Amino acid sequence: MTLPKDPNWWRGATIYQIYPRSYQDSNGDGIGDLPGITARLDHIAALGADAIWISPFFTSPMKDFGYDVSDYCDIDPMFGTLADFDALVARAHDLGLRVMIDLVLSHTSDAHPWFRESRMDRTNPKADWYVWAEPKPDGTAPNNWLSVFGGSAWHWDGRRRQYYLHNFLTSQPDLNLHNPDVQEALLQVAQFWLERGVDGFRLDTINFYFADKYLRDNPSLPPELRNDSIAPSVNPYNHQLHLFSKNQPENLEFLRKFRAVLNPYGAAAVGEVGDAQRGLEIMAEYTSGGDKVQMCYPFEMLQPSRLTATGVEETFARMAAAAPDAWPCWSYSNHDTVRHITRWNLSDAAAKTYTALLVCLRGSLCLYQGEELGLPEAELAFEDLQDPYGIEFWPEFKGRDGARTPMVWQTDNALAGFSTAPRSWLPVTAPHLPRSVAAQTGDPSSMLEHYRRALAFRRAHPVLRDGSMAGIVAEGGVIRFTRGAGAGAIFCAFNLSEVPQEIGLPVGAWELIGAELGSQPADKNRVNLGAWQICLARQV
Incomplete structure (x- = not known):
């Protein structure tokens, strides 16, 4: 089944985020996969979502669990095959669900063929495909830029005798989008997946695509302005105003080119704006005018402190001042944050009220798998951690694994119906089991049924989607x-x-x-x- 081409399907849509390693394991290896997602799509359709967003499943060394891509146009074997992906898209469309996939365009894995060629020498055809720079005269890094994952954003490469930029892990070198050949290659990646039937993309770290071509130092940030919604407070990344390492004006023209690729397919894109100081303003720049991405999700509702009435008022006032036609995609939780039930210390009554608020806001919505069950953050032991971010900053920051544990489908099963393996890649924790899909289905007082009612209410009142x-x-x-x-x-x-x-x-x-x-x-x-x-x- 092919869904009707509707260029505005995304306006007010509810998008359900799937973390593929943790949704459903179909082959008993303890890791979720694409056939597993396909088998569980009925749950998402019954919830009332309009679309799914699948976190990366591309070929990858998995040092950052798929956000380090080594082949943009193939499936990592742990998740399945291109045929499995095609089957997933077909089943989703049969159920009336659009399919969005996660594109990581700011950086690749250091195992990507592009980078392997780029680092060979300074004259090869891809020598300028990544951000390379000379050391200072004393051999130190080209400037003071910091990595989101801690430490310098520059790594020395002995073969080229230059530093390369990595805003995240050292194994995730940043692409040089100032090079038009790089832009064209990335646009071809988008075209490849659009031809396979995807309905849109979630664009990871959309404001990191370009770095200042003069590599100027970032200014320091006063302590009172530091915010740990992008990086934990134990990370010195928060000590800078990232004026030159991201948020560059050249990004706007690239986003126009990206939108031109989307338009013939009626596809949509939602960008992740990773900026604690100017997230709403950047979102307005990227989504206004109808010629760039359709929507962005800022971090205002992903903050550590509980969203207050005043916070909602101030957020919408800032957004209106930045651009009246800006289009947000609101989210309380995702794979990078502590689940909001725990982060905001919510009772079930409070969580249900925040759900009702979410479905009444102007914008699109993004729900993270397990949110509809009211799952709290999973408490994990250090030896269970997989996330390099959590391992680096333990114990002051416990990382992102607590939000990435397997989906709980059944209560009377050690792995909650997620897998038949002896153990899963991350453990299923005991407090999650009573909140399984099976336990909550049909119980009118449950969180799951409340989410179903809330999404049905939004669908029944079109003014809530686009008014x-x-x-x-x-x-x-x-x-x-x-x-x-x-x-x-x-x-x-x-x-x-x-x-x-x-x-x-x-x-x-x-x-x-x-x-x-x-x-x-x-x-x-x-x-x-x-x-x-x-x-x-x-x-x-």
């Missing part, structure tokens, strides 16, 4: 706003606190909706909201 958003006000612990205008507009209010609040409905006639999500009734246009209660009403 305007106005009157955004934080009062006490309550955030309130209106989606759309006139008859059919929806008033939304959420008490994001433990303190009861009383609010008033806007002027006009309103009827209660969303009772299935816990929406509270009005008494003469006044609404009493207890802790973590909500009010949803439609103008008549």
